[in-house]
Amino acid sequence: MTMRLTVEPITLHLKTPFRIAHGTSTARYNVLVHLGDGVGEAALAPQYGYTQADVAAYVEGLDLDALGGDDPLALEESLDRLPAGPPPARAAVDVALHDLWGRRLGHPLYRLWGLSPARCPLSSLTLSIAADEQDMRRQVREARGFPILKLKLGSGDVALDEALVRAARQETDVRLCVDANSAWSVDEAAGVIPRLAAYDLLFIEQPIAAAEVQDWHALRRRLPSDMPPLVADESVHQAADITALVGAVDGVNIKLAKAGGLGEARCMITLARALGMRVMLGCMVESSVGITAAVHLAPLADWADLDGNLSILADPYDGARMTQGRLDFPDGPGLGVTRRSEREQDGNETGK
Ligand SMILES: [Mg+2]
Structure with missing residues (x-):
């Protein structure tokens, strides 16, 4: 799979402070993962303890060639090859793979x-x-x-x-x-x-x-x-x-x-x-x-x-x-x- 895989840390400022039993937030620090034209997001809720650096480390450790396999439309095969890691990081790559798959097939995921x-x-x-x-x-x-x-x-x-x-x-x-x-x-x-x-x-x-x-x-x-x-x-x-x-x-x-x-x-x-x-x-x-x-x-x-x-x-x-x-x-x-x-x-x- 010859395409670019990049991470983009993002800061999401909240319109008003958000208070839940785990604490109060005024901003969240998530990461977008871009895989070719596909995009996914790692949502990092503070109570689970994962950081933007954890997401970057997971993504940078991926072997794109191994992930892609021989058939770019065989999504399940690519998902099976995703290693375990911080769930938000894995989610971002999984969603980017789904986005890319849907774009190649020309239909929305729900369809x-x-x-x-x-x-x-x-x-x-x-x-x-x-x-x-x-x-x-x-x-x-x-x-x-x-x-x-x-x-x-x-x-x-x-x-x-x-x-x-x-x-x-x-x-x-x-x-x-x-x-x-x-x-x-x-x-x-x-x-x-x-x-x-x-x-x-x-x-x-x-x-x-x-x-x-x-x-x-x-x-x-x-x-x-x-x-x-x-x-x-x-x-x-x-x-x-x-x-x-x-x-x-x-x-x-x-x-x-x-x-x-x-x-x-x-x-x-x-x-x-x-x-x-x-x-x-x-x-x-x-x-x-x-x-x-x-x-x-x-x-x-x-x-x-x-x-x-x-x-x-x-x-x-x-x-x-x-x-x-x-x-x-x-x-x-x-x-x-x-x-x-x-x-x-x-x-x-x-x-x-
Ligand atoms: Mg809940």
Whole structure:
């Protein structure tokens, strides 16, 4: 495969500071990987600890000739040859390979997979952990028009978390879901989840810490049967993490940066379905490159949470667009993303 493989570190400044239980961010430091005409993104969420240098080291260590094989259209063969490494780095190369494959075949990825945008669920919009109930109400009012809101919880005070959900519910009739990002103990979760159920939640994501599978099962045994679905995010990175959670969680949040790319994400979707679980496609804070890659898979999901490009200033690419929760698929081949000029990027500061 005689083509160029390069890395491009990017800084994504956030429109407003983003607070979740893992910490507060004002910028994220991701990496674009260019492979010939193909592009992919390594989304680096601080809680997972990978750096731009880790991505560069992974990409620079690749043997392009070995990767390409004899047939540039034999995508699965190239994906099989990708070595293990930091999942966000692997994801960037996997997505660039998919983009290149789609461009060569002349069709968008979703078409090559036989998927219909008409089957794509609406996306949620994520709201940062609110400082207090007034701040929660303000954020909900500013998100008017979005049909599904995902409230970040894990303020450090479970009573405040519950008060924030109550305030949001008093402010709006739209569908609400919550994500505690690992913040609660099993005792706290077992206490607060039945009370949160009164606010008609679509699902409750990652209430407890990621590491202990037994804790999920313990939590499930302590909850009544008619609770909102429990979704695992930080506890599930790749397909091998899913089976241990059967019976304890109702769904999994699949992200390219955890899975290591579209290939593994599709494998996870198939496995989760076979095990009777629901599927969410989520994202990190990322540009339209990473978001658009996930959007192509979204017709396979029950829930989409693909708003990571709405929170940044100066998106370097155009791709899939979200309008009031509806995801519009780009028509171009492969990912269908296009580079924006500096001037277009400066114009990206309006509209959340
Ligand atoms: Mg989450």
